[in-house]
Amino acid sequence: MTIKLGVPSKGRLMDKTFDWFARRGVTLTRTGSDREYAGAVAGIDGVALVLLSAGEIPRELAAGRIHLGVTGTDLVQDKLPLWEQQVEPVVEMGFGHADLVLAVPTAWVDVDLTDDLDAVAAMFRARHGFRLRIATKYHRLVREFLRDAGVADYALVDSQGATEGTVANETAEAIADITSSGETLSANHLKVLSDGLILASQATLWRSRVAPLADADRSTLFDLIERLH
């Protein structure tokens, strides 16, 4: 048996993850051709590298098919109900910062707080005959946030990409999306509500609470976690 470590399979997130582990004496490498998703681990025995899409890592952790995995807080919290029971954060890795925020048109001078958004949603529904639409792909997180904030008379519409464009395209009145710098938002004439931070996310190393562990694996896992802190 080995400890399986799930890591994003491409892009900046993979590169930064490799760098982060390298600084702690654990060398992760991709093996074979560029197109082949196989990898190797040097610097510690008994650990295998599994390259996966960042979006699939929460599910694999929850299923216990990998012991450790690197992915964003946003993906874990949105994809896993009762995530605390299935995974545990080991260490925040200090990169991949992204905030899930609620944004409305900048020209809505009367809207600065979720309290305003709720009032506007009521007026919008009375005027247009349907609920104020909020475009997002983070349905669970956004719904829970709005429930806690006491916002009513809205509807979530699914948007898997180019979410900032939905308002100008008149398929939504507001959006909830990940932003790192806010530039895309302002380029699309949108502003973040003052109390509209739904989640501050960053790349995080997670441990599965359900992956089976043989005794030998257990000590490997604790050694590895020790070195990474």
Add this chain to the structure above:
Amino acid sequence: MSTPRARALALRAEFEAAGARVVEPPVLQPAELLLDLYGEDIRARAYVTSDALRGEQMLRPDFTVPVVQMHMADGAEPARYTYAGEVFRRQEDDAERANEYWQVGYEVFDRADPPAADAEVFTLIASALTHLPLHPVTGDIGILMAAVDGLQTSDRRKAALRRHIWRPRRFRALLDRFGGRVPVPESRAALIAGDVTSTAPLTGLRTQSEIDARVAALRADAVEPPIGAQELEGLEALLAVRETVPFALQQLNDLSVDLPAIKPAVRRFSARAEALRARGIDVDALAFEASHGRTLMEYYDGFVFAFYADGRPDLPPIASGGRYDALTRRLGGGDEIPAVGAVLRPGLMVELEGAP
């Protein structure tokens, strides 16, 4: 031991014998109507599926909406309906809760004597449960609505409060604001003073005139005097009433001195108590909580009640129900009729019957 299904069908047969007509609404319900009624929260609680022809459909999360629709479409009056079947509820927070379970219901559409209809439904449900260790709790959303409608303040504020009766935390925040107990948020004060402008182009469906209308409404609200301390205290005391029915009635009568608008609703409460007593319910021991029902379905607007298992706070109510006159108006296309109903959960009954 009986199965939930057998128990459900037996209960339905009892309700049929009591004079109700058996109805069988489809499992698949159009999602649009349910979403429009319940809002986005229903998506977290109901399973949604779809096809290319009919669009989004929901596995029925309850029977009340389809029964009301059916009655409003072609029901003769007065009418009593009963049904038994499974409902489906998505569970995202608690894997222990059932996502598919039987419900048996009884619904009354009758203009003649609403307090008597309330008592009829409550008594019928109570009589199906006498052998189980349960305690009923009653409430009355109509009294809360009347109290809000009677406040000495602007219609806009009353509408905002009414809209959030079912969100207790938000309701309290609004009361604090309208009562002048919390400062106006900085950004709003700046907007009212005319200090907030934007040169960004306006995108989306919401128009400049809608923005202007809201700003004007906020300015009008800024010069509106706060809701008086006496009214606020009265409303808070009302929300806190938790007594047996006779003591609750006494407290409500006392409160109607400061909140005279609740008098008609309190008279209905009193008439209901008498109707319950006439049907043999031990009203002197019956619990009343003014806030009961504020976290239930948004369509209840009068009498509400639920039966909870003694010593089992982990279980959802074994039975629950209430009056939903406004829902018949929403679904009636200009028509409306006083309506009250309740559901039982035979699966939980069987579980409790099997408990040592």
